[in-house]
Amino acid sequence: MFDLFARVFGREDASKEVAKERLRLVLFHDRASLSPQMLENLKNDLVKVISQYLDIDDEGFKVDFSRHDDSMAIVANIPIKKKAGRSL
Amino acid sequence: MGEAIVITSGKGGVGKTTTTANIGAGLAQAGKKVALIDADIGLRNLDVVMGLENRIVYDLVDVVEGQAKLKVALIKDKRFNENLFLLPAAQTRDKTAVSPAQMRDLVDSMKGEFDFVLIDCPAGIEQGFKNAVAGSDRAVVVATPEVSSVRDADRIIGLLEAEEKHNPSLIVNRIRPSMVKKGDMMDINDMIEILAIDLLGVVPDDEFIVVSTNRGEPAVLNTQSRAGEAYRNIARRLLGENIPVMKLEEENGGIFGRLKKMLGAKG
Numbered sequence A: 001m002f003d004l005f006a007r008v009f010g011r012e013d014a015s016k017e018v019a020k021e022r023l024r025l026v027l028f029h030d031r032a033s034l035s036p037q038m039l040e041n042l043k044n045d046l047v048k049v050i051s052q053y054l055d056i057d058d059e060g061f062k063v064d065f066s067r068h069d070d071s072m073a074i075v076a077n078i079p080i081k082k083k084a085g086r087s088l
Numbered sequence B: 001m002g003e004a005i006v007i008t009s010g011k012g013g014v015g016k017t018t019t020t021a022n023i024g025a026g027l028a029q030a031g032k033k034v035a036l037i038d039a040d041i042g043l044r045n046l047d048v049v050m051g052l053e054n055r056i057v058y059d060l061v062d063v064v065e066g067q068a069k070l071k072v073a074l075i076k077d078k079r080f081n082e083n084l085f086l087l088p089a090a091q092t093r094d095k096t097a098v099s100p101a102q103m104r105d106l107v108d109s110m111k112g113e114f115d116f117v118l119i120d121c122p123a124g125i126e127q128g129f130k131n132a133v134a135g136s137d138r139a140v141v142v143a144t145p146e147v148s149s150v151r152d153a154d155r156i157i158g159l160l161e162a163e164e165k166h167n168p169s170l171i172v173n174r175i176r177p178s179m180v181k182k183g184d185m186m187d188i189n190d191m192i193e194i195l196a197i198d199l200l201g202v203v204p205d206d207e208f209i210v211v212s213t214n215r216g217e218p219a220v221l222n223t224q225s226r227a228g229e230a231y232r233n234i235a236r237r238l239l240g241e242n243i244p245v246m247k248l249e250e251e252n253g254g255i256f257g258r259l260k261k262m263l264g265a266k267g
């Protein structure tokens, strides 16, 4: 029964989830040939530029690399803060 | 005109040589004319995995340097009629003994005579890799479901792209269904998702591979071996057949799996 449970809901402590998360980060740096420091700089610069136009939530800011067949893409997820009294 | 396929991985010990031997034997069983090139100069292994080590006279470097004709250097595997041949690596030289251009010429000339030329790539990303990849039309990347292997495979996929070798395909080797079930091993979908390449096949972890390597008999020759069956399927896919990836149950598959096995049902 526990087994079924684990399979349906995905055990979070399953070691393969740890492996996948670690790989995600490692490959992120490998693919971009970007050191963690450079990445941090890139993120900060992005925040700086975009903040000139929008009020963004730099807590939830996420940058990712993804590979689609032959090409690489940089994917940034930038949550915009809700302005008081206005919905976006 | 034949097709040249390089079997590569980045990381050592993940099953390139085993895969080259078994796909080659599988294609030869299917009636194709196949040549295997051991490009792992200095660490020759394909000969022992194939059980042909006692028949080596000349090697890859001798052929490239013109000291032996290709026809003379090729070792015929008598178990496969006139269908399977091996060009062994030199054992006392190193990767710099041949150049990518020389490899390209050699492989091109062999494609005139064989339906398939399979190239067993050494581990690493240096010249040995560049040599092995140079003459290939397509690449097969072997990876095991482990962090280090997947990472190296990812790097190799990037380097293949840089060498203008597009659309590599993936063989996941040494899958252990019981561990996958427990969530302690990445499954096929995890691997495809991370590496973002097409799947060519899945080979279970199989003790019989050790037995077959002990004997120098490719696993495809054994009808009981699950890995052998997986490799036969891969060979048929390379021939354009549409064969679904085999369902991997737990090693013994419980009483049901054993029963199915006894009845000779296809996994």
Ligand SMILES: Nc1ncnc2c1ncn2[C@@H]1O[C@H](COP(=O)(O)OP(=O)(O)O)[C@@H](O)[C@H]1O
Binding pocket: B009, B011, B012, B013, B014, B015, B016, B017, B018, B019, B045, B123, B173, B174, B203, B204, B205, B206, B207, B209, B210, B213, B227
């Ligand atoms: N599917 C498998 N099941 C069990 N053992 C395997 C399997 N594939 C490879 N091996 C074993 O792993 C080791 C490394 O394989 P090998 O083909 O020499 O790797 P590589 O050429 O990539 O260095 C060998 O001892 C081989 O017998």
Ligand SMILES: [Mg+2]
Binding pocket: B016, B017, B018, B040, B045, B121, B122
């Ligand atoms: Mg090898």
